[in-house]
Amino acid sequence: MKAERRLTWLPRAGVAALVVAALAVALVVWWPDVPTGGSGGERTTEPGSVSPQADQLVYERLDAPARTVVRDKAGGVVVAVFTDGARTAQLVGPRRSFSEPKATTATVTTSSWVRLLPQPWRVGAEVEGWFTDWFARARGDTGPDVLAVATEYLIDMPDETDANGVRFRGDASFGPVKSSGAGRQEQSDFYDYLGLPWDFVNGTSAQPERSRYGAVDCSGYVRLVFGYRLGMPLLGVNAPGPGLPRRAYAISEFGPGVQLVANERRRATDYSRLQPGDLVFFEVEDDPDTLDHVGIYLGLDDGGHHRFISSRERINGPTLGDVGGTSLLDDGGFYSTSWRSARRL
Structure with missing residues (x-):
C-alpha cells in the first residue's frame, strides 16, 4: 500500500502569504504577565506543566474507557490522559x-491541550523510548x-499560506451554493479547501473542484484538522483502513481510535465519557x-454546557x-437531541 503524499500541482499558487483581517473570532494565548485585551482569547492562570521527570509522575489505570491517567506524585494533580488504542x-x-x-x-475556557501521540497508546507505553521522548x-x-x-477556520480568521503557496488555514466556507439557490452543497473535502490533489493511503486519488476552493463540509473539516494539519492518515473511501474514512457515519463506525459512545439510534447523554x-x-x-x-x-462553556x-x-x-x-x-436543542455517538481518535 503506497504512502500518502501531496502532489505538486497548485491551482491557487497566487494566494497571499497572510491576509490581515479584523478578528471577530479571537484565539490568543495570554500569559499572566502580559496585559489582556480584545474579544475572546486564551488566558493563562497557572503554570502549564509540572516537572517532566518520570520519578515525579504516577501512572494510574482507569476504565470506561480503558486509559492511563498521569498524575504529579507530589500533589496528585492530573498531568495527562492516554486512552488505550487512541x-x-x-x-x-x-x-x-x-x-x-x-x-x-459563549466562551469555552479550558486547561486541556489535545495532541496526537506518534502511535496509539497501550498499557505500559510509559517506559518505552518513543513515548518518553514525545512526552x-x-x-x-x-x-x-x-x-x-x-x-483557525472560523469566521474572519486570517488566511495563511505555506512555502508552496497553499493556503492551509483561514476562514472556511461549507460549500458552493446549490444550483436551486436554496442552501449549500455538501461533499467538500480537505483537498477542496486546499486546492490540492491528493493520493490516499488506500491507493485512491482525488482532484479538487475549483468551485469548492476554501470549503469543507463537516467530515472534510475533521479531516482537515486531524489529517492534513496534524498528520493522521486519511482514506479516500468509507471502509475500514489505516486512517480516517471520508464520511461521518464511517468515521463513527470504524474510524481509528476508540468508540466512547455507541450509536443506539437514540439521543446520547454519556457526557462523562467525553474529553476535549x-x-x-x-x-x-x-x-x-x-x-x-x-x-x-x-468542553464546558461559561454557561456550564457541553459545546462542540x-x-x-x-x-x-x-x-x-x-x-x-x-x-x-x-x-x-436541535443538535443535542440529534447526538448519537462519540469516538476518540
Whole structure:
C-alpha cells in the first residue's frame, strides 16, 4: 500500500502569504504577565506543566474507557490522559479561552491541550523510548493543538499560506451554493479547501473542484484538522483502513481510535465519557439509521454546557456558535437531541 503524499500541482499558487483581517473570532494565548485585551482569547492562570521527570509522575489505570491517567506524585494533580488504542492525548497546560463573537456569546475556557501521540497508546507505553521522548517535548509545547487548529477556520480568521503557496488555514466556507439557490452543497473535502490533489493511503486519488476552493463540509473539516494539519492518515473511501474514512457515519463506525459512545439510534447523554478533542456524531437529516454530521468536542462553556465545533451549512462553515442551532450536547436543542455517538481518535 503506497504512502500518502501531496502532489505538486497548485491551482491557487497566487494566494497571499497572510491576509490581515479584523478578528471577530479571537484565539490568543495570554500569559499572566502580559496585559489582556480584545474579544475572546486564551488566558493563562497557572503554570502549564509540572516537572517532566518520570520519578515525579504516577501512572494510574482507569476504565470506561480503558486509559492511563498521569498524575504529579507530589500533589496528585492530573498531568495527562492516554486512552488505550487512541492517539488523541489530553495534556494539562495553561488555561485559554475560545470564542466566536459573531455567532455566540459563549466562551469555552479550558486547561486541556489535545495532541496526537506518534502511535496509539497501550498499557505500559510509559517506559518505552518513543513515548518518553514525545512526552518530554509535548508537556512544554504551547504551539497549536487540536483545539487551536480547529478554531483557525472560523469566521474572519486570517488566511495563511505555506512555502508552496497553499493556503492551509483561514476562514472556511461549507460549500458552493446549490444550483436551486436554496442552501449549500455538501461533499467538500480537505483537498477542496486546499486546492490540492491528493493520493490516499488506500491507493485512491482525488482532484479538487475549483468551485469548492476554501470549503469543507463537516467530515472534510475533521479531516482537515486531524489529517492534513496534524498528520493522521486519511482514506479516500468509507471502509475500514489505516486512517480516517471520508464520511461521518464511517468515521463513527470504524474510524481509528476508540468508540466512547455507541450509536443506539437514540439521543446520547454519556457526557462523562467525553474529553476535549473527541469526535461527536449526529443524525440530523432524513435517514434515522445514518449518522450524517460530525463535530469536535471542546468542553464546558461559561454557561456550564457541553459545546462542540463543526462545519455547517446555515452559517456557511466551521462554527462553535449558535446560528441555526446551538452548538451544545445538553440543552435540548436541535443538535443535542440529534447526538448519537462519540469516538476518540
